[in-house]
Amino acid sequence: EDQVTQSPEALRLQEGESSSLNCSYTVSGLRGLFWYRQDPGKGPEFLFTLYSAGEEKEKERLKATLTKKESFLHITAPKPEDSATYLCAVQLTGGGNKLTFGTGTQLKVEL
Amino acid sequence: GAVVSQHPSRVICKSGTSVKIECRSLDFQATTMFWYRQFPKQSLMLMATSNEGSKATYEQGVEKDKFLINHASLTLSTLTVTSAHPEDSSFYICSARDPGQKDQPQHFGDGTRLSIL
Numbered sequence: 452e453d454q455v456t457q458s459p460e461a462l463r464l465q466e467g468e469s470s471s472l473n474c475s476y477t478v479s480g481l482r483g484l485f486w487y488r489q490d491p492g493k494g495p496e497f498l499f500t501l502y503s504a505g506e507e508k509e510k511e512r513l514k515a516t517l518t519k520k521e522s523f524l525h526i527t528a529p530k531p532e533d534s535a536t537y538l539c540a541v542q543l544t545g546g547g548n549k550l551t552f553g554t555g556t557q558l559k560v561e562l
Numbered sequence: 563g564a565v566v567s568q569h570p571s572r573v574i575c576k577s578g579t580s581v582k583i584e585c586r587s588l589d590f591q592a593t594t595m596f597w598y599r600q601f602p603k604q605s606l607m608l609m610a611t612s613n614e615g616s617k618a619t620y621e622q623g624v625e626k627d628k629f630l631i632n633h634a635s636l637t638l639s640t641l642t643v644t645s646a647h648p649e650d651s652s653f654y655i656c657s658a659r660d661p662g663q664k665d666q667p668q669h670f671g672d673g674t675r676l677s678i679l
Contacts (some may be wrong), residue, residue, distance in 0.1 A: 486669065494568070494655050494670030495606070529570050538605060548594055550658050552605040 453478040457540055457553035464529055464560050472524040472537055472556045480544035484522050486515050487538045489555070495538055496505075529560045565589060566658050568671030575646065576679055581643045583674045585656030591636035592658035596668060597629070600653040612639040646678045 454477045464470055476484070483502050487495035499508040501517040508515045512533065514525040524537055536557045540550040565588040573581050585595055593614045598606040604658055611619040618631035628650075630642040639658075643650055653675055657668035 479582070487670075492653075492673070492675070493568075494657070494672045497669070500665045502666075503629060540615050542667055547611070549596070549608060549611065554605045557603070559636075 453541070453543060453551060454554060455539060455551055455553040457539055457556050460500070460554070463558045464526075464558070466530055466560055466562050467528045469525070469527045469529070471526070473521060474539035474553055474557070475521040476539075476541050476553075477520075478541055478543055478551075480542045482546070483542040483543060484517055485540045485542070486513075486522070487540065487549065488526055489536045489538055498537075503514075526558070530557075531560045531562060534551075534560045536556055537549070566656065566669045566671040568656050568674055570674060571672060572675045572677075574677045574679065577647050578645055579678075580642055580644045581646055581676060582640055583654055583656070583676075585639045585641070585658065585671055587637045587658040587660070589668070590658075590660040590662065591630055592639075592660065593636060593657045595633060595639040597631060597639075597641050598655045598657070600655060600673075602653075606655060609641075614639075641675065648677070648678045651676055651678045 456472040456475045458473045486498040489495045504519045506517050512527050533539045536555045538555045541550045567586045569584045595612040597609045600606050609624045612631045612633040614633045619628045633639040655673040657670045
């Protein structure tokens with residue numbers, strides 16, 4: 452059975468304290484892995500798409516990486532405005548355009 | 563960038579009422595839209611895939627007679643929760659695929675908070 456697991460469930464950081472969020476996946480065939488940010492009461496906001504192991508994408512303080520088993524979202528020197536829930540999702544080969552989401556990591560960055 | 567508009571953002575109604583939620587793609591045509599349900603502090607669970615001009619495809623365990631989906635045009639899909647009960651209270655989110663953006667599979671609306679009393 453295809454599974455997407457994110458860890459930790461929740462993470463509290465001090466401003467400037469870098470860390471990484473993990474997304475582990477066990478799927479029959481990966482077509483793409485996606486990272487989203489979700490603020491309370493809002494829909495997910497797209498961050499990155501990764502297609503193959505070794506690929507990296509970067510945007511401001513965020514960097515996403517991909518291996519054959521997992522993806523990391525690295526947050527460098529986070530700010531309070533980075534507080535949100537970060538979701539990863541996978542798109543499977545033969546699965547059309549459907550996304551299977553992980554359970555998310557709730558990040559809180561404090562001053 | 564592509565925008566998906568969802569309406570209403572919040573609904574509070576009595577048990578037994580049917581509720582319609584609209585999902586519109588504002589600057590692109592979407593042959594496929596998706597409907598998700600999200601419980602507090604949980605992830606998004608796909609309910610169904612809405613296909614323009616044809617029947618929706620429902621995920622296992624989702625009652626198609628309870629959650630009616632109509633994708634009448636390339637920019638509008640609707641989800642109707644029929645005879646809603648308190649257990650149907652949840653956050654419903656739609657998304658749409660822009661065929662012109664291959665790297666971003668789905669654009670999401672801002673969700674509808676449904677509360678059944």
